[in-house]
Amino acid sequence: MIKFRSLLFFLSLLLPLSSQAALTIEIVGGAAQQIPIAVVPFASSLSSQAESQQDSIANIIGADLRRSGLFRVLETHGVVNQPHDIAQVKYAEWAAIQAQALTIGSVVSLPGNRLKVTFQLLDVLKQTQLAGLEYNITPAQLRITAHRIADVIYQKLTGEMGVFATRITYITKTNNRYALQVADADGFNPQTVVSSSEPIISPSWAPDGTKLAYVSFEKKKPVIFVQSLVSGQRYVLANFKGNNSAPSWSPDGKRLAIVLTYGANSQVYIINADGTGLQQLTHSAAIDTEPVWSPDGKWIYFTSDRGGSPQIYRTPASGGDAQRMTFEGSYNVSPHFSPDGKSLAYIRQEQGRFRVTLQDMASGQVQILSETAKDESPSFAPNGRMILYATSINGRGTLAAVSADGRVKQRLSETGGDVREPAWGPATN
Amino acid sequence: MNKNLIVSMLLAVSLAACSSKPIKEAPPAVVDKSPSTATQAKPAEPKNDNATTAPMAESTMSVNPLKDPNNILSQRSIYFDFDKDEVKPEYRALIEAHGKYLQAHADARVILQGNTDERGTREYNLSLGQRRAVSVKKLLNLQGVQDKQIETVSYGKEKAKTTCGNDDACSKTDRRVDIVYQGE
Amino acid sequence: MIRKHENPLAFRAGVLSILVHIVLLAILILSFNWKAVQPANIAQVELWDSLPAPKPPVIEPTPQPPEPPKPVIKEEPKPEPPPEPKAEIQIKKKTPVEVKPKEEKPKKEEKPKPDLAELKKQKQDEALKKLQQELLAENTKTTQDEQKNEAQAAAQAHAAQSAAASKNEVDKYIGLVSSKIRPFVNKQLCGTGKPELMYEIALLPTGEISGSPRLIKGSGIAACDDAVERAIRQANPLPKPSAEILGQVRDLNLKFRPNDDN
Numbered sequence: 001m002i003k004f005r006s007l008l009f010f011l012s013l014l015l016p017l018s019s020q021a022a023l024t025i026e027i028v029g030g031a032a033q034q035i036p037i038a039v040v041p042f043a044s045s046l047s048s049q050a051e052s053q054q055d056s057i058a059n060i061i062g063a064d065l066r067r068s069g070l071f072r073v074l075e076t077h078g079v080v081n082q083p084h085d086i087a088q089v090k091y092a093e094w095a096a097i098q099a100q101a102l103t104i105g106s107v108v109s110l111p112g113n114r115l116k117v118t119f120q121l122l123d124v125l126k127q128t129q130l131a132g133l134e135y136n137i138t139p140a141q142l143r144i145t146a147h148r149i150a151d152v153i154y155q156k157l158t159g160e161m162g163v164f165a166t167r168i169t170y171i172t173k174t175n176n177r178y179a180l181q182v183a184d185a186d187g188f189n190p191q192t193v194v195s196s197s198e199p200i201i202s203p204s205w206a207p208d209g210t211k212l213a214y215v216s217f218e219k220k221k222p223v224i225f226v227q228s229l230v231s232g233q234r235y236v237l238a239n240f241k242g243n244n245s246a247p248s249w250s251p252d253g254k255r256l257a258i259v260l261t262y263g264a265n266s267q268v269y270i271i272n273a274d275g276t277g278l279q280q281l282t283h284s285a286a287i288d289t290e291p292v293w294s295p296d297g298k299w300i301y302f303t304s305d306r307g308g309s310p311q312i313y314r315t316p317a318s319g320g321d322a323q324r325m326t327f328e329g330s331y332n333v334s335p336h337f338s339p340d341g342k343s344l345a346y347i348r349q350e351q352g353r354f355r356v357t358l359q360d361m362a363s364g365q366v367q368i369l370s371e372t373a374k375d376e377s378p379s380f381a382p383n384g385r386m387i388l389y390a391t392s393i394n395g396r397g398t399l400a401a402v403s404a405d406g407r408v409k410q411r412l413s414e415t416g417g418d419v420r421e422p423a424w425g426p427a428t429n
Numbered sequence: 430m431n432k433n434l435i436v437s438m439l440l441a442v443s444l445a446a447c448s449s450k451p452i453k454e455a456p457p458a459v460v461d462k463s464p465s466t467a468t469q470a471k472p473a474e475p476k477n478d479n480a481t482t483a484p485m486a487e488s489t490m491s492v493n494p495l496k497d498p499n500n501i502l503s504q505r506s507i508y509f510d511f512d513k514d515e516v517k518p519e520y521r522a523l524i525e526a527h528g529k530y531l532q533a534h535a536d537a538r539v540i541l542q543g544n545t546d547e548r549g550t551r552e553y554n555l556s557l558g559q560r561r562a563v564s565v566k567k568l569l570n571l572q573g574v575q576d577k578q579i580e581t582v583s584y585g586k587e588k589a590k591t592t593c594g595n596d597d598a599c600s601k602t603d604r605r606v607d608i609v610y611q612g613e
Numbered sequence: 614m615i616r617k618h619e620n621p622l623a624f625r626a627g628v629l630s631i632l633v634h635i636v637l638l639a640i641l642i643l644s645f646n647w648k649a650v651q652p653a654n655i656a657q658v659e660l661w662d663s664l665p666a667p668k669p670p671v672i673e674p675t676p677q678p679p680e681p682p683k684p685v686i687k688e689e690p691k692p693e694p695p696p697e698p699k700a701e702i703q704i705k706k707k708t709p710v711e712v713k714p715k716e717e718k719p720k721k722e723e724k725p726k727p728d729l730a731e732l733k734k735q736k737q738d739e740a741l742k743k744l745q746q747e748l749l750a751e752n753t754k755t756t757q758d759e760q761k762n763e764a765q766a767a768a769q770a771h772a773a774q775s776a777a778a779s780k781n782e783v784d785k786y787i788g789l790v791s792s793k794i795r796p797f798v799n800k801q802l803c804g805t806g807k808p809e810l811m812y813e814i815a816l817l818p819t820g821e822i823s824g825s826p827r828l829i830k831g832s833g834i835a836a837c838d839d840a841v842e843r844a845i846r847q848a849n850p851l852p853k854p855s856a857e858i859l860g861q862v863r864d865l866n867l868k869f870r871p872n873d874d875n
Contacts, residue, residue: 022863032801263566333552
């Protein structure tokens, strides 16, 4: 009798012998902010003089990755074995310094004063190669090649497009002299596009990156010019009576939204890139200005104080009624879209503080991103992760950047005068 | 006879001495009244030591009322309160005077340049400055001045002082409309 | 078979107990080679009259509840999971979770005690006495629900009792593993939503991971999955599991919610 029950009981005891026991452990949150990566100085056949003339490739890559805020670039000097080729890599040494990824490479001279740059990106923990590329370049292209390598590393590890090889534009004011400049995204190699003793404002990149539209006061009034970055040639896009300002290219590069005053208040117009076909878009008795196109080309968002205080509105690009889009606070201006069209950055003023603010288009949620207080001209990187803007620190105009989630904050150090009105150029493929 | 010769020779010598000192024609002084700076090549003409000759070298024989410091027309700026574009009563007389001048001189053209102080973003302030210029224009219109004689533009905050912060008194001179006559 | 002098409820208890065992066996059939069990059956019956080695029977019941009792647990009005080591234990809010299982466990174990005393008399005297002492030391109240579940719980009760001793150890181990991996998890790469992902790893007695982590459930973001895998690898070797834990556990299911706070 007892045996039957015991039998059954004992059967149950046998069950665990058969099944694979597993323990579930839940890990909530994560403390790591950055990917730890080691960038070993590239082997170089360049003469030490040539090398010292320019930043080494590894330094440029490291600086790019560090500036993104997503990487912790580790010191490599302490590691005895400095590999330049995958065969030389001893993974344990890099795991020992807590690296998750490793970049190695070399620069070799080629005949005809050219260089061959090779690099590999390795996963230290899996002990596999994640990427490996070779470039045949001129010495003048060394910097941009380093940026391209940083882009590859960034994309492989974060899943996002890298923007280290892009350019930015901004305006400097030094001793009452204004200059519109274009520089690499890290601020190196600034080139002057146009300079004047009169103000220049509101630069806007054409979507293909070959032209800039801007507003110049050289004729003693604001006039819109379009200038080719390739040829340096420029033409007057709009010089109508009154103000001509706030140019913004359409996503297909064929038209611009601009602001004219015609002797009355600021209104938004649309004009062909060659200066023909002017059409009025807004019709109000208020100030309507700062138009931007939505990335899908369907809407024009703009600043208007038709409601009594400046807020952001939108209207169909083909014309129609305007619809208010910002509802928090009493001063919201300077709308700029993220490349994916999901977020709108603008400047919000509260109690005298002007700060970069981000609004989610779907949910309407608003987040103040910057900690500085005199912000202007927010501009998204082409991968949507960072927002470049102008601010004033200790009375001097400076460029700063903040990540779209507000976690990473940067200040771009400047030498010399005032810097203002930045705009981030498009992706380079 | 000798005495006459000596006297006439002395006279001749003194005359020659006088003539050897030429009267320099001083160029017309460049009076830069407008706040906007001149074009790239700044005419840095050396001023004549002989200050008295300068006014005499002026092209017009009578004093230009637009530049006569004694004339209200030489006043060209209208100032505004913070965040306001209404013209204060104290400037009405000034605008009236310019209105009269413009009506009297049908060929004269003015540019009304609106300005703001440093607070705010660039393009929005460009529009605010424009509003101030339009306020002045409307007063001129009321006097009968036609739009074809007037252009309204704005410099926004581009000329504003950057060190005033929130001090309205400090930035008072930034919030203004400048009347600039074409050809000046 | 029921003895006449037994508790009248014993009949019902027995039936339910048998039902439970049938369900368990059904699962066993699906997951195990039946043949291996059959002969052991017969051999074990003969062994029943002698005291078998105490250790295996003590440990074996513990893992049993995690897998097979799953369907059974759902049928019960009272949730079973807390005493089981498989429970998803929140590391951050450890206190409230730990209190719950402690409350429930004693309740269950109070009731089955008399039955077990009967059943296990010949087998696990020592272990039982130890457990009984523990149970007596705790102040609990029995509810009517408990009485109803008594028989159902009987099958797991012995397991739960054995689990009592090692449950704390398991909890401790879970905490150790979680706090070793968590610092390496980079949530910057996991977007703005609330993704969940799960990796499975095989443990070696040294705490080292055997082979590669296997992605069981992805977050939908490749960079996030990769970042979490790197975190697991960087945390290698994991804390050395005790022999007891090793005996119960071969694989760890690591469930991640990187963007959550709790």
